[in-house]
Amino acid sequence: MYSHQLLYRTHNCGELCKKDIGKEVVLSGWIQKLRNLGSLTFIDIRDYFGITQLIFSKKRKKNTESELGKEFIIKVRGKVVERVSKNYKIPTGEIEVLVSQIEVLNSSISTPFLIEDQTDGDEKSRMKYRYLDIRRNPIKNNLKLRHNISLEIRNFLSQNGFLEIETPVLINHTPEGARSFVVPSRIHSGKFYSLPQSPQLFKQLLMIGGIDKYFQIVKCFRDEDARSDRQIEFTQIDCEMGFVCVSDVLIFFENFIKHIFQKIKNIQLETFTRITYSDAIRMYGTDKPDLRFGMKFVELNDLVRKKEIEFFQKQELTMGITVPKCSYYTCNQINLMIEWMKKQPKIGIEDIFWLKYFPDKTLLSPMSKFMKNEDIITFVKHFKANPGDLLFIFYGKKTRNQLRQLRLVEMAHRLNLKKTKEFKPLWVTDFPLLEWNEEIQRYKPFHHPFTNPKEEDLPFLEKYPENIRSQSYDLIINGVEIGGGSIRIHNKNIQNLILKHLGLSKQEIQSKFGFFIKAFEYGVPPHGGIAFGLDRLIAILEGKENIKEFIAFPKNNSGKDIMINAPSFLEMKK
Structure with missing residues (x-):
């Protein structure tokens, strides 16, 4: 019985x-x-x-x-x-x-798609019937993985002195870059709450409150376009530490990420590379470089001036890239790549020259029509090319963007260089503090307005804010931004000056940030932190690009939940 x-x-x-x-x-x-x-x-x-x-x-x-x-x-x-x-x-x-x-x-009626590991359901039907999709092992196992990672995060941070603290979800609107979702107040007619884009100000207030280390696995909300690696509501591993400098944060959270990879995937990561924002743009044309493959940019302006190569001397910027062991590409294959790039509106290509450096050290290039052979050989030496390599030379105003597209989109794809089981993390540091926005004719924060400038740049903050670098850092893994943070401002005068550079009047500063600025009068410790995208981190660990596969009930790329039909119209009460 x-x-x-x-x-x-x-x-x-x-x-x-x-x-x-x-x-x-x-x-x-x-x-x-x-x-x-x-x-x-x-x-x-x-x-x-x-x-x-x-x-x-x-x-x-x-x-x-x-x-x-x-x-x-x-x-x-x-x-x-x-x-x-x-x-x-x-x-x-x-x-x-x-x-x-x-x-x-x-009993059950016929399902709209097969409840199998390899289903015949498209993304739309799987999102509409997500509760059926969760029955499949791939989604169920992704949710198990998410649970295990969250558990490991909590254990690691708790054991290292971090305190998990919840911060409010209904807050006042503060400008942080993206658009906020707003919630009308029933009691206070005509007034609105805002949903947090991040717990930024509250975690800083916790540091002012004397909490030494804080963390939270928290929902954040941004009213922006969704895509495969972005959702309008997403989960953040939010962290803050008191009495730290940049190196303290980077060392600790490098160990944190290494720990997660070791515990979850049994992968031993190497020491993270560190490069500055300016070097990332110069060498890769992006602040999110994928280091799983080389192909750094080669600048040619000084060389063409020195060699007095007239055609290139007239150009604003001349740069190139080496594609290893691809001299076997036919002229037709190369021309198809060039035509593809010319059709991409965001690339803004003017023209490209190519140069084949064959294994027998002979050369073939359309540049031979207007360049001496010895100058072409000089190019090959300057590129430090090896026999068998294929070289591309770009010129014009948007050269770095062209090279970035060639490196990331064309060559990495064609040569299968994006190995999903290989991980190359790096820290990108020293981002600009502010950037000029032509549309609104004023400065905008590159990250957010609470980022501390670099000490050596402070003398220029009053008159030359566009030249100021910040004490900021992003963690990039395989070309994807996994997290970012900064050392925060703890000086009231600096904070007010930056808000002033953003075009805020004294009245606006008081209205939007009065409570925060007031807290500066009671002693603010040096502090800094970082936030990681949990959804992206899990996707990277699994070698996937679509974060929806790791969220129980995601929105589609239009920001809609087609299962529950949200958002929807409210019914007016009679």
């Missing part, structure tokens, strides 16, 4: 094995597969834990097929027996359950 607690199951569908042969068991779950072999019927029953094969003998078969269907929820009672045709790919593959009693707990 089974007790009430064991009414639905004595075991789950993923745990029975050879040692359980002979036991009477009760299992409950969804029907994954139904197979009729004449005298026998086989059913694969599935729950959260796994799959077990059920077998019905001829005398038990009777109305089984007409009563049952895929995704029906059933409860069965039976005896564990050894399986004749074993399946060593699953933990329960050496046994099956000979069913003596079956009960349908709930």
